[in-house]
Structure formats: C-alpha cells, structure tokens
Amino acid sequence: MMMACVTTVSYSILVNGHQTETIVPTRGLRQGGPISPYMFLFIAEGLSALLSKAEREKRVEGIKVKRGAPSN
Known part of the structure; x- marks a missing residue:
C-alpha cells in the first residue's frame, strides 16, 4: 500500500x-x-517564466493575498 502511494503519482x-x-x-x-x-x-x-508570460498575455491574473494588498 505504501509503494502504491509513491509509484502512482499524478497531478x-x-x-x-x-x-x-x-x-x-x-x-x-x-x-x-x-x-x-x-x-x-x-x-x-521554468514555471515562473511560463506564468509571467501568461500574465503578460492576459491569460491569467494575479491575486490579492489580503484586502488592500497590491494585486501584482
């Protein structure tokens, strides 16, 4: 059962x-x-670069972590 947790990963x-x-x-x-x-x-x-590119192309938006915080 433990090996199944390690070898059957998916995201x-x-x-x-x-x-x-x-x-x-x-x-x-x-x-x-x-x-x-x-x-x-x-x-x-690499992931950071892809996310930055997607944000520049307006395919994703930043989020606010709390009220009043900057959005980017």
Whole structure:
C-alpha cells in the first residue's frame, strides 16, 4: 500500500479556475538525492517564466493575498 502511494503519482492543476488534464510523471527523483534541489530550482524557474508570460498575455491574473494588498 505504501509503494502504491509513491509509484502512482499524478497531478492536476487549476488554470484560470479550470482543472487541467491529469499529468502523470514518467520519471522521478529520489527525495534527498544530490540533484533534487537543483532540479527543483530549474523547474520552479521554468514555471515562473511560463506564468509571467501568461500574465503578460492576459491569460491569467494575479491575486490579492489580503484586502488592500497590491494585486501584482
């Protein structure tokens, strides 16, 4: 049962309030492996760039974290 939790991972994200198709990763990294932190930063940078581009193209909008906070 524990291995099923580790080997049957799938992801789905919300984009503009709509759920994407399920994403099933085909490769993985071991947590705590020497390359894991670098891969995290590499992927996070790519995701940030894609989100910034989508915002510039008015395909997504920023959110306010609290009343009176700036929206971007």
